[in-house]
Amino acid sequence: MTDISSPIYTICIFALRKFPLLMNIPVPEVKVPRVVIIGCGFGGLALAKSLHKTDVQIVMVDKNNYHTFQPLLYQVATAGLEADSIAYPIRKIFKGQKNFHFRWGEVKEVLPDENKIITSIGDLKYDYLVMATGSTTNFFGNSNLESKAMPMKTVVEALNLRSLILQNFEKALLAKDVAEQEALMTFVVVGGGPTGVELAGALSELKKHVLPNDYPELDLRKMRVVLMENGSEVLQVMNEANRKAAEKYLKELGCEVWLDTGLTNYDGRLVDTNNGKQLHTFNLIWTAGIKGEIVKGLTPETINRRGRILVDEYCRIQGCENVYAIGDVACMITEKYPNGHPQIAPVAIQQAALVGKNIHRILQQKEPLKFNYFDKGAMATVGRNRAVVEINKFHFGGVLGWLTWMVLHLMLLVGFRNRLVVFVNWMWNYLSYDRNIRLIIRPFERNQGS
Amino acid sequence: MTDISSPIYTICIFALRKFPLLMNIPVPEVKVPRVVIIGCGFGGLALAKSLHKTDVQIVMVDKNNYHTFQPLLYQVATAGLEADSIAYPIRKIFKGQKNFHFRWGEVKEVLPDENKIITSIGDLKYDYLVMATGSTTNFFGNSNLESKAMPMKTVVEALNLRSLILQNFEKALLAKDVAEQEALMTFVVVGGGPTGVELAGALSELKKHVLPNDYPELDLRKMRVVLMENGSEVLQVMNEANRKAAEKYLKELGCEVWLDTGLTNYDGRLVDTNNGKQLHTFNLIWTAGIKGEIVKGLTPETINRRGRILVDEYCRIQGCENVYAIGDVACMITEKYPNGHPQIAPVAIQQAALVGKNIHRILQQKEPLKFNYFDKGAMATVGRNRAVVEINKFHFGGVLGWLTWMVLHLMLLVGFRNRLVVFVNWMWNYLSYDRNIRLIIRPFERNQGS
Numbered sequence: 001m002t003d004i005s006s007p008i009y010t011i012c013i014f015a016l017r018k019f020p021l022l023m024n025i026p027v028p029e030v031k032v033p034r035v036v037i038i039g040c041g042f043g044g045l046a047l048a049k050s051l052h053k054t055d056v057q058i059v060m061v062d063k064n065n066y067h068t069f070q071p072l073l074y075q076v077a078t079a080g081l082e083a084d085s086i087a088y089p090i091r092k093i094f095k096g097q098k099n100f101h102f103r104w105g106e107v108k109e110v111l112p113d114e115n116k117i118i119t120s121i122g123d124l125k126y127d128y129l130v131m132a133t134g135s136t137t138n139f140f141g142n143s144n145l146e147s148k149a150m151p152m153k154t155v156v157e158a159l160n161l162r163s164l165i166l167q168n169f170e171k172a173l174l175a176k177d178v179a180e181q182e183a184l185m186t187f188v189v190v191g192g193g194p195t196g197v198e199l200a201g202a203l204s205e206l207k208k209h210v211l212p213n214d215y216p217e218l219d220l221r222k223m224r225v226v227l228m229e230n231g232s233e234v235l236q237v238m239n240e241a242n243r244k245a246a247e248k249y250l251k252e253l254g255c256e257v258w259l260d261t262g263l264t265n266y267d268g269r270l271v272d273t274n275n276g277k278q279l280h281t282f283n284l285i286w287t288a289g290i291k292g293e294i295v296k297g298l299t300p301e302t303i304n305r306r307g308r309i310l311v312d313e314y315c316r317i318q319g320c321e322n323v324y325a326i327g328d329v330a331c332m333i334t335e336k337y338p339n340g341h342p343q344i345a346p347v348a349i350q351q352a353a354l355v356g357k358n359i360h361r362i363l364q365q366k367e368p369l370k371f372n373y374f375d376k377g378a379m380a381t382v383g384r385n386r387a388v389v390e391i392n393k394f395h396f397g398g399v400l401g402w403l404t405w406m407v408l409h410l411m412l413l414v415g416f417r418n419r420l421v422v423f424v425n426w427m428w429n430y431l432s433y434d435r436n437i438r439l440i441i442r443p444f445e446r447n448q449g450s
Numbered sequence: 451m452t453d454i455s456s457p458i459y460t461i462c463i464f465a466l467r468k469f470p471l472l473m474n475i476p477v478p479e480v481k482v483p484r485v486v487i488i489g490c491g492f493g494g495l496a497l498a499k500s501l502h503k504t505d506v507q508i509v510m511v512d513k514n515n516y517h518t519f520q521p522l523l524y525q526v527a528t529a530g531l532e533a534d535s536i537a538y539p540i541r542k543i544f545k546g547q548k549n550f551h552f553r554w555g556e557v558k559e560v561l562p563d564e565n566k567i568i569t570s571i572g573d574l575k576y577d578y579l580v581m582a583t584g585s586t587t588n589f590f591g592n593s594n595l596e597s598k599a600m601p602m603k604t605v606v607e608a609l610n611l612r613s614l615i616l617q618n619f620e621k622a623l624l625a626k627d628v629a630e631q632e633a634l635m636t637f638v639v640v641g642g643g644p645t646g647v648e649l650a651g652a653l654s655e656l657k658k659h660v661l662p663n664d665y666p667e668l669d670l671r672k673m674r675v676v677l678m679e680n681g682s683e684v685l686q687v688m689n690e691a692n693r694k695a696a697e698k699y700l701k702e703l704g705c706e707v708w709l710d711t712g713l714t715n716y717d718g719r720l721v722d723t724n725n726g727k728q729l730h731t732f733n734l735i736w737t738a739g740i741k742g743e744i745v746k747g748l749t750p751e752t753i754n755r756r757g758r759i760l761v762d763e764y765c766r767i768q769g770c771e772n773v774y775a776i777g778d779v780a781c782m783i784t785e786k787y788p789n790g791h792p793q794i795a796p797v798a799i800q801q802a803a804l805v806g807k808n809i810h811r812i813l814q815q816k817e818p819l820k821f822n823y824f825d826k827g828a829m830a831t832v833g834r835n836r837a838v839v840e841i842n843k844f845h846f847g848g849v850l851g852w853l854t855w856m857v858l859h860l861m862l863l864v865g866f867r868n869r870l871v872v873f874v875n876w877m878w879n880y881l882s883y884d885r886n887i888r889l890i891i892r893p894f895e896r897n898q899g900s
Contacts, residue, residue, distance in 0.1 A: 026624060028667065065616060066889045082534035082871075089888040091664040101667070104620040104890070121624055155891055166515060170554040174476060174571055214541040217478065217551070417878045417886045421532075421871055428867045436867045438539040440515045440554070441605055442892065 025122040027101050030057050033127035035359060036117060038107050038295065040067045040090050043327035043348030044132035045414075050356030052097050055363065056128075061119055063106040065090055068155055069413055071345070072422070074195060077152055077161040078202040079210075079435040085421040087155055088414040107133075110297035112320045117295075128322045128359055131295065131309060132352070135328035135343055138289035138307070147446070148268040149190070149286040152199065161285065162437075163444040165203075168282055169211065170440075172218055179280065185223040186281040188271055190263050191288030192229030193237070194380040197246055199285060200227040201382035204253035209433040225255045226279065230262045230288070235388065237342065237378055238395075242388035245397045249382035263288075290343060292329035304331055308340060313370040315355050326351035332371060345412075346376050381405045384430060475572040477551050480507050483577035485809060486567060488557050488745065490517045490540050493777030493798035494582035495864075500806030502547050505813065506578075511569055513556040515540055518605055519863055521795070522872070524645060527602055527611040528652040529660075529885040535871040537605055538864040557583075560747035562770045567745075578772045578809055581745065581759060582802070585778035585793055588739035588756070597896070598718040599640070599736040602649065611735065612887075613894040615653075618732055619661065620890075622668055633719055633730040635673040640713050641738030642679030643687070644830040647696055649735060650677040651832035654703035659883040675705045676729065680712045680738070685838065687792065687828055688845075692838035695847045699832040713738075740793060742779035754781055758790060763820040765805050776801035782821060795862075796826050831855045834880060 027034075032055050037044045040062045048058050066087040075081040094100040105121035116125050137151035150161050168184040175181035189200045203225045212220045227234065227250060233243045234250070234257065250257050258277065265272040271279050291307035302310050302318045308331035311317055315324045315332065327348030331340035341347040350373060358368035379401070381387035387401035396404075406426065413419050429435055477484075482505045487494045490512045498508050519536040526533050544550040555571035566575050587601035600611050618634040625631035639650045653675045662670045677684065677700060683693045684700070684707065700707050708727065715722040721729050741757035752760050752768045758781035761767055765774045765782065777798030781790035791797040800823060808818035829851070831837040837851035846854075856876065863869050879885055 064890065065620065066891075082532045083891060084532035084534070084887045084889060087889050087891065089664075089886070092884075092886070092888065095663045103623070104617075159891070167554075170515065173553070213545045214539075415886070417875070417882075420874050420878070424870050424874060425867070428870070432867075434542075436539070436542070436865065437534045438515070438542065439534060439537050441533060441537070441609070 023122045025059075025103055025105070025119065025124045027057070027059055027103070027124070032056050032099075033363065034059060034125065035128040035130065036061065036124060036126035037130045037132055038062075038117070039132040039134055039293075040064075040093075041070075041132060041134040041327060041348060042345040043134070043352045044130070045093065046349045046352035047130060047132065047326065047356050048094065048097075048100055050353055051359065052099065054099075054356070054360045056099060056359065058097075058100045059103060059124060059126075060090065060100070061103050061105050061107055061117070061124070062090065063104075064155075065102075065104050066155075067093060067414060069418075070153070071409060071412075073152055073155070073158040074199040074202055076155065076158040077199065078165070078206055079162055079437045079439075080202065080429055081422060081425055082437055083155050083159055085418050085425070086413070088418060093414060107295050110295050110323070112297065112317075112323055115322070126322075129320075129324070130355060131317070131323070131325040131329055132327050132348070133293040133295060133329045134348075135290040135307075136293045137286060138291035139286065140289060145263075145266055145286065148266055149284045151286055152195070153290070159442065160444045163440045163442060164283060165206075166438055166440050167443060169215060169218070173215065181218075182222050182224075183269055183280040183282050185218070186226070186279060187224065187283045187285070188226045188228060188279070188281045189285045189287060190228045191286065192227060192231065192234035192257075192259075193287065194235065194378070196227060196229070196287040197234055197250065197380050197382060199287065200225055200250060200255050201253060201386070204250065204255040205383045206435060207254060210435050210438075213434075214438065224279075226258055226281075227255055228258045228261050228263060228273070230260070232260055234259070235380060238380075238388060238390055242390060242395055242397065246380060246382055246388050249386040249388075249397075252386075253383050290328065292331075294329070304340075306331070314358060314368050315351050315371060324355050326355055337373070341373055344378075347373060350374065379405050379408070473572045475509075475553055475555070475569065475574045477507070477509055477553070477574070482506050482549075483813065484509060484575065485578045485580065486511065486574060486576035487580045487582055488512075488567070489582040489584055489743075490514075490543075491520075491582060491584045491777060491798065492795040493584070493802045494580070495543065496799045496802035497580060497582065497776065497806050498544065498547075498550055500803055501809065502549065504549075504806070504810045506549060506809065508547075508550045509553060509574060509576075510540065510550070511553050511555050511557055511567070511574070512540060513554075514605075515552075515554050516605075517543060517864060519868075520603070521859060521862075523602055523605070523608040524649040524652055526605065526608040527649065528615070528656055529612055529887045529889075530652065530879055531872060531875055532887055533605050533609055535868050535875070536863070538868060543864060557745050560745050560773070562747065562773055565772070576772075579770075579774070580805060581767075581773070581775040581779055582777050582798070583743040583745060583779045584798075585740040585757075586743045587736060588741035589736065590739060595713075595716055595736065598716050599734045601736055602645070603740070609892065610894045613890045613892060614733060615656075616888055616890050617893060619665060619668070623665065629730065631668075632672050632674075633732050635668070635670075636676070636729060636731040637674065637733045637735070638676045638678060638721055638729070638731045639735045639737060640678045641736065642677060642681065642684035642707075642709075643737065644685065644828070646677060646679070646735075646737040647684055647700065647830050647832060649737065650675055650700060650705050651703060651836070654700065654705040655833045656885060657704060660885050660888075663884075664888065674729075676708055676731075677705055678708045678711050678713060678723070680710070682710050684709070685830060688830075688838060688840055692840060692845055692847065696830060696832055696838050699836040699838075699847075702836075703833050740778065742781075744779070754790075756781070764808060764818050765801050765821060774805050776805055787823070791823055794828075797823060800824065829855050829858070834883075 034057045037060045069086040072086045105119040109118040139146040172184040207223045262274040309325040311330045317323045328343040377391040379389040387405040388397045389401040484507045487510045516537040522536045525531040555569040559568040589596040622634040657673045712724040759775040767773045778793040827841040829839040837855040838847045839851040
């Protein structure tokens with residue numbers, strides 16, 4: 001990451017402003033309006049797709065050259081899926097879409113007054129700008145936690161977590177004393193939302209089915225998986241039956257569920273909590289908060305304390321007629337959602353569809369439409385044959401929920417090859433009770449960046 | 451990599467010698483002889499398997515926790531296969547083999563007089579030691595080349611190469627002048643052996659079928675793939691018909707084949723050769739030499755100038771009754787092979803079988819057997835429907851060769867899941883003329899290590 005407070009950055013910015021023509025990102029010159037989309041998550045992807053027939057030039061900028069299917073990151077982290085099966089090359093997604101252009105770079109600053117963005121590869125003018133930058137892990141300013149806990153929001157972070165889990169088991173074999181060995185074999189997941197629940201479930205399955213074969217020399221009863229949740233129940237977004245079911249499933253798998261427990265400190269080994277409980281672990285995974293991924297340059301009043309950009313019912317950013325924000329990074333306050341919509345893929349996809357439609361309408365001199373969220377429900381899986389699903393007023397769990405979860409996730413994955421590879425892996429994992437991808441390809445070292 | 455000449459290393463070695471009990475790698479105490487195997491390539495793997503019924507304790511030490519199927523690395527580098535499908539967790543290979551123990555660590559030194567090895571995780575006594583450390587890229591002391599050229603001998607190196615290829619295409623889009631753009635789009639593979647030929651073929655296929663879809667804004671005619679070979683023909687290990695066929699296949703795919711051309715210098719951009727030809731490239735892949743991966747501690751007389759350990763016909767290292775070397779790192783001089791056997795998987799596997807059998811025989815007070823190499827032939831693939839195969843006196847190419855190559859490589863892969871995933875990918879790539887895994891997951895930066 002470039003440090004944007006460094007003098008080099010300042011000099012670069014100066015140079016960029018001084019010699020704009022030299023530093024522009026080259027894109028084809030056309031006479032139609034240019035829509036710049038920052039980020040190719042669920043929102044950015046859906047938006048660019050929805051504009052394929054609109055008479056605009058789309059330029060998408062992303063720091064990765066691939067779209068990440070975030071809901072399955074926890075399976076990459078627990079050696080169940082290869083990273084390559086949940087990431088999809090952006091250029092391939094838009095193959096044949098003539099009005100689409102991708103540029104691999106990191107956006108450093110937005111200059112709304114000049115209708116311009118500044119990136120690591122040059123600057124770029126826009127007619128319409130859409131911030132679809134998503135969210136990142138929120139450590140709530142706890143720098144100790146930030147340097148010691150493992151986040152899991154990107155492919156690289158998931159791969160780092162996979163390496164760490166396996167490395168610490170290799171180290172456990174060599175441990176000189178029992179306390180150290182136990183700390184190496186203890187896994188604490190903080191945050192009882194869907195990500196935390198699914199990860200804790202997958203770790204418990206590793207303990208039950210996979211690691212005993214790999215480490216016959218270790219006493220696997222010493223391995224602990226603890227899910228720590230501030231509130232009184234897990235999966236608080238779901239209804240009560242599902243909340244209880246998920247907790248039951250986790251306990252059946254041997255996961256300890258610590259409710260009403262907030263983490264107060266973690267020094268890399270000792271976990272302190274607000275109710276006096278303590279434990280030692282070298283593996284603490286933080287899924288207890290996210291914040292919007294903000295780009296410099298917007299007025300501070302438009303950003304709330306969770307790092308989300310306040311938008312109106314058209315997803316427009318206050319004071320900018322032609323700048324939008326969608327998905328996790330956007331916060332649209334409505335009567336039903338006084339804190340903004342939930343930060344999940346369906347919101348991003350629906351907002352993308354709306355903004356796409358509205359850009360099209362505006363170009364045709366029509367009135368833009370207002371956003372109306374259609375809640376499709378929620379789901380989470382907790383190991384084999386166990387999942388909880390809510391669709392409209394229906395809710396169910398067990399094998400049926402698990403099959404529903406699988407089918408829906410396969411459908412949502414981008415690309416047929418990825419679906420096929422994920423399907424092969426799932427069948428294989430199910431039948432063999434195994435997780436095959438227990439590879440330490442790049443050993444994890446703290447502060448190696450992501 | 452730890453610098454073994456540093457004072458810290460010296461202090462560690464001192465500590466290890468002073469407090470051996472404290473620093474021993476913990477392994478179960480048993481009464482049977484201990485066989486320590488360094489490295490889980492084709493040789494190490496076959497040896498440990500062959501000893502599964504022998505009354506010994508096997509301890510394998512490897513710096514990776516997985517076995518790499520090296521013949522398919524070039525497909526990882528060219529976005530055709532995920533790394534995870536050609537790497538296989540060592541612990542899983544030996545699941546259920548009670549006399550096998552794996553320790554993840556790097557061997558730093560061998561002390562034959564003390565029957566001991568020193569590793570990054572402690573030291574370890576042995577009764578029998580087998581060096582199966584394989585080979586690494588040989589830059590023949592050219593440090594300029596070493597720092598600027600891309601090797602392709604490990605999974606991480608193949609992934610780095612994949613990143614570099616894609617990064618340079620992204621950069622080509624932004625290039626300010628034509629010369630720079632052409633250098634970004636030029637790929638030079640040095641070395642016309644099987645690895646170089648297969649890689650050059652795969653790169654040519656990227657040019658023909660894949661990259662034009664990804665980069666409609668670039669003139670792909672500017673992309674060049676050059677295979678550079680010192681000798682007068684490619685695939686010198688094969689017979690003449692196959693050598694000619696491979697060259698023809700490469701040219702059909704649009705690859706330039708520069709024969710009788712040796713690289714004399716590469717400064718990161720300009721390639722100089724011994725016959726006056728020059729070109730500019732930011733992508734130079736070096737497959738023109740390997741050397742044995744040597745561990746410190748053996749007497750220098752036992753190591754030849756290609757870094758191979760001289761062994762007798764039992765694969766024993768001169769002057770060490772109980773230390774063996776097998777595979778790429780070993781050099782057994784015979785009448786038929788005055789420079790040692792070829793550094794390929796079948797030699798390693800056959801030597802492993804011999805050493806396994808001989809350890810068994812020695813424990814039963816029987817005479818050890820001598821090594822006799824059975825040459826099974828050779829093969830190389832050059833893009834879809836094109837391969838050259840030699841089996842005994844038969845040689846053939848084209849579609850039949852290509853199918854033979856595929857079936858044999860699928861059979862040789864470790865693990866059913868990996869075979870299935872590779873098969874799915876191959877079918878997919880064949881039918882779609884595509885390579886799906888065009889992901890820059892960890893951008894390549896020079897001197898980031900491997």
